[in-house]
Amino acid sequence: MNNERLLELYRLMQRIRAFEDAAETASQGGVAAWGLAASAKPALVRGPLHLSTGQEAVAAAVCSHLERRDLLTSTHRGHGHTLAKGADPARMMCELFGRATGYNQGKGGSMHIADFSVGMLGANGVVAAGIPIATGAAHALKVRGLPQIVACFFGDGAANRGPFLEGLNWAQVYRLPVLFVCEDNRISATTPTDAMTAGEGVSARARALGLPSLKVDGNDVEAVHEAAARLVAEVRAGSGPRLLHAVTYRIKGHVSVDPGSYRDPDEVAAAMEADPLRLAAARLLERGVSQAEIDRIVEAARAEIAHALEVAEAAPWPEAGAAYEQVQNTGAGVWR
């Protein structure tokens, strides 16, 4: 990978990191650290916030192979995937703040972050639920004779739910253009996944269905990029579904209020060492990129997200009446 490509991925990872750091701060009440006035106001981001801190390399590297018109489904931990697919961080932050100008007009929040205009069909509050949806979207593309593909992110916990098996089987039976991406952060909510997953895990299950897969170090953005390049090319060529198993680590707790104290401190320390942003920066330095250039990337990312916070804080709230809109249209009026 050339330096320019690595720099591009590094910029994206830093934007994801900055977005989630800012959202976390805003969920705790203030955004002072981000250049806005400190105050004792209530949380600007309400509700659960599932951060992907430490997992940015998977989102950045996989989505770098997707075109705008390709489709994407995500998990409850979907900020990174959404940003990587090309969504505007300010509109995303508006959604997290519950404002009318958010992507979902304040109706979805973090767990349902989506930008259909870039093919991002939504984060999902139900583990594994995006798998059948991605499969169906790929099936529609095939029926309609369209050239796009679908990428489907899910976590390691999803491999133990039925829709995982049903979706992979379906995609393989019909040879659908879908790349399944297991973003394996090694923990299911608060329980280590390997303690509750029989056999060799997600890659082995894909193999059992005849669905080719690759397993990579999900913290090594170049490794993910290379593996995804190969799999995406195969999917685009009409070879049927492929699975990428990217092993990474969730540095934060399951949800924003969870400090993750159930984890071994040594394990967390090791994960901090293996932080994909840190690894990518070290590699850039080795290749002659200056520390000043890296610092500028970090600053630019933080400045962009600081602007997103300002936009979100100033954005209007939805009208209460909007709660009755977009429920359904039966042509027979709305009953409350």
Add this chain to the structure above:
Amino acid sequence: MSMMTYAQAACAALAEAMRADPAVVALGEDLGRGGVFGQYRGLAEEFGAARVIDTPISEANIMGAAVGMALAGLRPVVEMRVIDFALCAIDEIVNQAAKNRFMFGGQGRVPLVARMPIGIWSASAAQHSQSLEAWFAHMPGLVVVTPATPQDNHGLLKTALACGDPVVYMEHKELWGAQGEVDAAQNIPLGQASVLTEGSDLTIVTWSRGVAACRQALALPVLGGIHAELIDLRTLWPWDRATVFRSAAKTGRLLVVHEAVQVAGFGAEVAASAAQETGCRIRRLGAPRIPVGYSQVLENESRLAPEKIAAEVQALLAQPR
């Protein structure tokens, strides 16, 4: 006009929609062979395997895939075989299909029709005989349709296919062979009940298989001389409140009849709404809160017998208005 069975009427409506719009596809188990009840007969031959899709026995994925298909530009018709099996796909219909449009702020639309045949299917016991319409009527985002006749099954399926939101379409397992005249040009809007007989003594509101049961009850000699206004709701969401209230206000007495378990059934919604709006006298008749038994003797306990309906009519008429 032509004579058709309830199954043929739905098949004809679907074929018409598939000819008109290449985005309409059907997916489910055994569809290529015409479906379990023949309600897809001939469609695979006419439209091919790409549009009449035989699927694995995989209800969660059938429904979830339909959501994805709808988001990617198709108008899927999803076959759940019997509503009892649709419970394997409950996340996909309730959390995914029903919520999509609202939750994503109108970015996505899910125009799918989920066919979930309801009701007792003779001697099929507890897992093939349920009437779960109240569950789905309870869910914001879902349209709920319960056709009772071949004509309504034709007209309502076409309306459901034209709806831009998810429709739970509930045919009755024991109505597939029912025959009737069908006018293919007749359009039946959602939320419009059908007043089958006019009367002044009491109003009977029912739907699906309940329509035939009520007709049989009203023909019993014991109810001779009684003028009942018989209303088939046809769709449970949206339901035709205006027609029900107008009738209940006129007759002063309302009996709601359904095959589903009475406790927390949709009849409770109709009864409570009518009581609030009109102050009429009300009785309800549904099944006891027991699983449907296999033996005929046991199954009959859950069936809408005309005699049970007649007894409710008499009990209601015995009350002063």
